[in-house]
Amino acid sequence: MLSEFIKRQKAKSDLNKCFMNADLYKIYKNSSGRQFFSYPKIQAVVFKEDLIQYTFTLLNGMDPKEVLKREYVFKQSFGPNIELEGDYKRFILTIYKKTMPKELIYKQEEIIRNISQHSLGIICGQNRFGEYVTFDLLKQPHILIAGETGSGKSTQLRSILTSLIALKKPHELELYLGDCKKSEFHIFRKVEHVKCVLSNVKDIADMLQHIKQELDERSDLTEVFEVSHVDDLPEEHKRPYIVVCIDEFVMLRKNEDVMEILTELVAIGRTLGVFAVLSMQRPNAKVLDTTIRANLTVSMGFKLRDMIEARIVNTPGAHEIEHSGRFIMNSDQLYELQAPYLTLENAKKLLSPFMVVKEAKEVKNDSEDGSELSNHLLEEDVFIDAIDEA
Structure with missing residues (x-):
């Protein structure tokens, strides 16, 4: 049970790093002037034999077009075998472990x-x-x-x-x-x-x-x-x-x-x-x-x-x-x-x-x-x- 929790937290951390590299975040300051980064909210992480699938939602005010424009960053982070689909707020990122044959x-x-x-x-x-x-x-x-x-x-x-x-x-x-x-x-x-x-x-x-x-x-x-x-x-x-x-x-x-x-x-x-x-x-x-x-x-x-x-x-x-x-x-x-x-x-x-x-x-x-x-x-x-x- 603990290993599953650690695995999920590691996966979330990997996606948050990708959000950071893709400039998909907002910066907030508290009363003392300290900065905090807020990323799209990761709603679910599903592990299957052939893939990992994330579901995340954008923060209000984020442009969904910017997510698709930065698909290349997701590929740089997780490899070329991904699919990124979504609408105005909710997105699904699927990372495939297998690759298709070249022939x-x-x-x-x-x-x-x-x-x-x-x-x-x-x-x-x-x-x-x-x-x-x-x-x-x-x-x-x-x-x-x-x-x-x-x-x-x-x-x-x-x-x-x-x-x-x-x-x-x-x-x-x-x-x-x-x-x-x-x-x-x-x-x-x-x-x-x-x-x-x-x-x-x-x-x-x-x-x-x-x-x-x-x-x-x-x-x-x-x-x-x-x-x-x-x-x-x-x-x-x-x-x-x-x-x-x-x-x-x-x-x-x-x-x-x-x-x-x-x-x-x-x-x-x-x-x-x-x-x-x-x-x-x-x-x-x-x-x-x-x-x-x-x-x-x-x-x-x-x-x-x-x-x-x-x-x-x-x-x-x-x-x-x-x-x-x-x-x-x-x-x-x-x-x-x-x-x-x-x-x-x-x-x-x-x-x-x-x-x-x-x-x-x-x-x-x-x-x-x-x-x-x-x-x-x-x-x-x-x-x-x-x-x-x-």
């Missing part, structure tokens, strides 16, 4: 086991406790992934798509992939779930016109059968889930029709079973306007250039990330996670059971006046040898 190898069996609890499970990564964090795309639709070259963004896209393919059958899930950089998605071309892998801006625009037509059809069906979600349609009218994934979609920003369709997709796609995964290296407020941002319910910010980019993606602290594969995720709360690392070679092996020989197909979209929009191949059976070998 997390993709293990499909473990990942599928964790995402199979969801209707359309998305693998995010592991937290500092070694726990996988996942979510259901049906409940938290649409994802924004941002990060500099080499930050782990591309590997995260690869992990998400590979996991979805392993989780769902082709009649349950269709993937439409736009690869504006012409470097990420070629390994998915022959996968049965994948309806197209396109890199030309015009072809991607045509593909999105097809998605727009699909949205309209599904919307009509829900109205005819008076249901709120496509999952509730009669069996003979059920449609597969659709995931539209576009890498470096900022390259489409000059095409107003494309941006309009993407805005509509993220606004109404959830109830229609159509979801977007959008990624970019350099977040831009003009591209990510308030309408799109408001509907991208999950943001994953890998290493970003500065605080402005981190703010655009809504992942505070992403500009301070030091390790590849580490990211801040903002969904129902903020997470710091390590993404699974899936190499290109291992992805090919995992995808090989789902490869098929595809026939060339064209999808025709009709405009309002009946004229035919440009056609594009949604499935390909002829590939450049170099890509096949890659």
